[in-house]
Amino acid sequence: MRLSRYFMPILKENPKEAEIVSHRLMLRAGMIRQQSQGIYSWLPLGKRVLDKVNVIIRDEQNRAGAIELSMPTLQSAELWQESGRYDAYGKEMLRIKDRQDRPMLYGPTNEEMVTDIFRSSVKSYKDLPLNLYHIQLKFRDEIRPRFGTMRSREFMMKDAYSFDLTREAAEHSYNKMFAAYLRTFDRLGLRAIPMRADTGPIGGNLSHEFIILADTGESEVFCHKDFVGFDIPGDRTDFDSVEGLQAIFDKWTSLYAATSEMHDEAAFNAVPEGDRLSARGIEVGHIFYFGTKYSEPMGAKVQGPDGKEHFVHMGSYGIGPTRLVPAIIEASHDDNGIIWPASVAPFDIVVINMKAGDQACDDTCELIYAALTKAGKDVLYDDTDDRAGTKFATADLIGVPVQIIAGPRAVANGEVEVKDRKTGARETMTIEAAINRFVA
Numbered sequence: 001m002r003l004s005r006y007f008m009p010i011l012k013e014n015p016k017e018a019e020i021v022s023h024r025l026m027l028r029a030g031m032i033r034q035q036s037q038g039i040y041s042w043l044p045l046g047k048r049v050l051d052k053v054n055v056i057i058r059d060e061q062n063r064a065g066a067i068e069l070s071m072p073t074l075q076s077a078e079l080w081q082e083s084g085r086y087d088a089y090g091k092e093m094l095r096i097k098d099r100q101d102r103p104m105l106y107g108p109t110n111e112e113m114v115t116d117i118f119r120s121s122v123k124s125y126k127d128l129p130l131n132l133y134h135i136q137l138k139f140r141d142e143i144r145p146r147f148g149t150m151r152s153r154e155f156m157m158k159d160a161y162s163f164d165l166t167r168e169a170a171e172h173s174y175n176k177m178f179a180a181y182l183r184t185f186d187r188l189g190l191r192a193i194p195m196r197a198d199t200g201p202i203g204g205n206l207s208h209e210f211i212i213l214a215d216t217g218e219s220e221v222f223c224h225k226d227f228v229g230f231d232i233p234g235d236r237t238d239f240d241s242v243e244g245l246q247a248i249f250d251k252w253t254s255l256y257a258a259t260s261e262m263h264d265e266a267a268f269n270a271v272p273e274g275d276r277l278s279a280r281g282i283e284v285g286h287i288f289y290f291g292t293k294y295s296e297p298m299g300a301k302v303q304g305p306d307g308k309e310h311f312v313h314m315g316s317y318g319i320g321p322t323r324l325v326p327a328i329i330e331a332s333h334d335d336n337g338i339i340w341p342a343s344v345a346p347f348d349i350v351v352i353n354m355k356a357g358d359q360a361c362d363d364t365c366e367l368i369y370a371a372l373t374k375a376g377k378d379v380l381y382d383d384t385d386d387r388a389g390t391k392f393a394t395a396d397l398i399g400v401p402v403q404i405i406a407g408p409r410a411v412a413n414g415e416v417e418v419k420d421r422k423t424g425a426r427e428t429m430t431i432e433a434a435i436n437r438f439v440a
């Protein structure tokens with residue numbers, strides 16, 4: 001992508017409305033734009049990151065055996081009257097009437113709808129387990145939308161819904177998502193700690209929130225500090241192994257970890273003082289097992305091996321991609337801007353032409369840009385005629401992991417500079433060596 005032809009509206013000044021660093025940096029880097037309170041457009045740079053986050057989420061959901069589908073954002077009130085949540089959900093639900101005066105709503109979550117899909121076609125235990133997920137926009141008329149897309153009214157959610165014949169089978173489904181979440185957040189460059197959590201309006205009695213420790217987090221959390229160093233389930237994790245996944249769950253729940261709603265002061269005080277971590281955190285994922293809370297009122301049942309009908313045991317498993325993007329920034333930035341983990345960086349490499357219009361600089365940059373693009377890298381080429389200082393500031397602000405800098409003096413020697421955004425380390429090398437470093 002040539003920056004001269006891209007759309008990346010950088011802000012020079014710090015936006016006054018932004019209270020936390022991720023919000024400030026997302027606005028300054030031209031990633032998002034607020035359209036009305038708590039409702040955002042994702043501009044091209046932001047969209048690239050969001051898409052990369054979703055690729056990782058999807059990959060790990062698929063690995064764990066979940067199957068993707070798409071559901072409408074507008075739902076009929078009828079389904080929610082069936083489950084009993086239409087009234088219970090209160091003012092957070094955006095209620096709309098269609099032209100025939102029928103009550104509709106912008107879905108805040110999709111338990112009812114997916115239960116309806118399930119009951120319409122699954123009749124036998126032989127079709128279980130089943131886990132269906134979607135990655136879509138939802139709407140909650142939050143009383144206090146704030147911090148940009150961290151807590152917005154319209155937001156994206158990956159939500160998965162599992163269906164099983166028994167509680168034991170449902171626990172295995174829960175453990176699959178538990179392990180998938182540990183892997184997902186790790187691939188996003190984050191350390192998320194599962195904590196026992198309140199179930200709120202979703203319901204049920206088994207629930208974990210996945211929390212990233214950050215000073216700007218909205219939740220108060222308490223946990224054992226050893227979680228920070230725990231191993232993440234590897235690539236070869238067998239998601240069909242009941243014992244294997246139970247062992248992962250048991251290990252990751254063996255020490256104290258709870259959000260403030262579930263906090264047990266006495267249990268926390270039993271943790272040796274030096275091991276106690278009392279901090280603030282960002283909830284990036286939340287998983288629930290709620291048994292037959294929806295299947296019973298909505299009549300979602302299957303025939304079991306005993307020939308009888310059984311209400312299915314369900315769970316739901318959410319991740320907030322539009323919250324994850326700022327959460328990653330909260331965890332990874334410096335005074336100059338964002339520092340993206342390579343897995344979600346909007347571009348892999350930025351090529352900075354320090355003197356656009358200078359033949360040797362132009363030729364060198366074109367050569368590098370073409371070679372790296374051909375090798376499948378996402379390359380941003382800053383071919384604008386801005387001052388070199390502005391270009392460096394922009395490259396640091398948008399956080400691309402590698403900068404290849406071509407200035408007249410180095411280029412005259414057949415060389416460029418390669419800068420690592422995270423460490424700030426700079427190396428001068430031949431043009432060929434710079435290309436070869438990133439062409440595997």
Ligand code: 5CA
Pocket residue numbers: 108109110111140142149150151152153155156157159160202283284285286287288316317318319320321322323
């Ligand atoms: N159906 C369940 C699935 S677990 C559910 O709705 N759970 S939830 O309410 O906990 O939301 C799941 C995830 O969506 C949260 O962990 C968070 O990452 C994200 N999320 C929830 N509300 C917002 C919001 N207002 N803005 C941004 N992200 C949100």
